[in-house]
Amino acid sequence: MAKVLMKGNEAIGAAAIKAGCKYFFGYPITPQNELPEYMSREMPKNGGVFLQAESEVAAINMVYGAAGAGARVMTSSSSPGIALKQEGITYIAGAELPCVIVNIVRGGPGLGGIQPAQSDYNQVTRGGGNGDYKLLVYAPANLQEMVDLMQEAFDAADYYRNPVMMVGDGMIGQMMEPIEFKEGKSRFELPAKDWASVGTKGKRKPNIINSLALDPAELEKHNQKLQEKYDMMKANEVKYETYNMENAEVVIVAYGTTSRIVRNAIIDLKEQGIHVGLIRPITLWPFPEKAFDEVPADCKSLLSVEMSMGQMVDDIKIASNGRWPVSFYGRAGGMIPTPEAVMDKVKELVGGAK
Template identity: 60%
Template sequence: MVKVLMKGNEVIGEAAIQAGCYYFFGYPITPQSELVAYMAKRLPEEGGVFLQAESEVSAINMVYGAASAGVRVMTSSSSPGFSLKQEGISYLAGAELPAVIVNVGRGGPGLGNIQPAQSDYFQVTRGGGHGDYYTPVLAPASLQEIAELTQQAFRIADEYRTPVIILGDGMLGQMMEPVDFESVEQEVMIHNKDWAVTGTAGDGPPKTITSLDLNDVLLEERNHRLQNKYKAIRERETRVTYQYAEDADWFVVAYGTVGRIVQSAVEKAREKGVNVGVIRPISLWPFPYETISGFSETSSHMLVVEMSAGQMIEDVRLAVEGKAPVSFYGRNGGVIPSVNEIFEEIIKVDAEVGVR
């Protein structure tokens, strides 16, 4: 086992290359600029193509073009830049084109700041752009998990012909950890992409890829096809992890890097005799409604912790369906919650749960 010490943004790039992605179109914006720089250096070494576009809008439309040719392609940005890509992501979804889009989140709204935040949750889990579509969203909590989920992201994109989002934050992108790439299971690439626009050489009719259907009945049929695809993704691609479920009286729910902080806070609370567990959604869409719903049958409380004003809490409430109280603790504007303050909130909630 050989581990390499790397920055999170660089891990995303290397993992993508190892997944067979040799095409990257991007634009620098903090705190994901190292990913753009890494791909600018590495892709020419691999015989790939790197192009820094003149804007985020240009980059996502270049992704559309490359994806139409059937290659594995990626772009990346950070919150305000990701917002600019939303029209293009909607086009990718409508045209059923596979691509991976990375969002290394930062504080907002507007330009905000360059500190970590999780306030893009609504944007990535509700489609973000126009039309009835969803994008699978994977939220890693460590750099090792980045390497693993990047492989999964490209596999999901190819298998379902859909754009897939990897959602991180400034902390995950800037931190450094040792990563073992050799242990990452390499997903088999799909080479038979008979839908791709690669030219016919006069053999057969020309192919076209578009999201445009001026006939309303045909557009409705396209939407039905998309919804059937999303149903299959919900059934097969939901990911969640949890700990201490065997004796937990109640749970803390958190994702991404906050899930790591919560893990330490919960361990500290359990040392004090608090029977609390952790639920960490890994796929934010599809969201693990069934898992959380199942735990809420016996849980006396759900505490949601986020680096936002409270967004995932809405999905947790939908999952719980009133079977248990749901409360929230969050920091926003780029403030990272500490282990101690989450620990104190756990102790506070546990005292209230005990009273009931």
């Protein structure tokens, strides 16, 4: 199949439609505005519905309604907008409804700026809303991977009856790359949506979609059921990539577009006689703890490289379990790490150039 050159936000929309998305509810915010713009134009052509809500809060609750009716539904936003959606997201998780949420991350905190960042890591991996719940979180490094994971995101949402989040920084949304829309078979055996609230036609009792449980024993039982589902995700949905791990003196952990910058640094460092490996989480939650079993025992240090102030460091420390010291290099507020700066940090850790 021929490749087509597309902007990131538009490629996300095209992949969602191809994955069977029939409803999109959103509200404009930079740097993801091309995505709802694309959906407003293309959804009606493909038998779907686009609606620009009056706010992010309204949009996520419209997602709740469509998901409760069994539809494939998506919303997108950027950092402050995702923050506004958190109450709806925890309601959706509590009601066990499938949907896909796209977060094209910009710098913060607060209203922040419109440049790319990875400073929503804690928000997307720790919940963000109230209660004990988890999202399956993908963090692709390029547009092809984003497109390839979109079908899986919708399938996983349906399979687990849980919201799935796709996270990319502002560069992912704004860059242009050649994309191939591949045909692939789902690895999930998707169950019938017999839980959906679609009318009874007098043949059965109504399905109740709800996240309220006033009986604490009942609510505890529900939380235990959800935890069993999250444990299944931990067992089955972890994705990661490793690169150049053999004889690595330093292993860098980086995700998304930052991992591409790091890879360039690793190639240049190798030419200077410094061996550096890469662990690239593709799922931010569940975090790929087993990837750290591939780190050489005589590795000098792990290095987290992020477009944040070090939000992934705690997960790296937990996963490495004290086997290696953990260092950090990052830029924030929309500033992007350079390969040269990453190289300088690595040389500092190994004691200078070889």
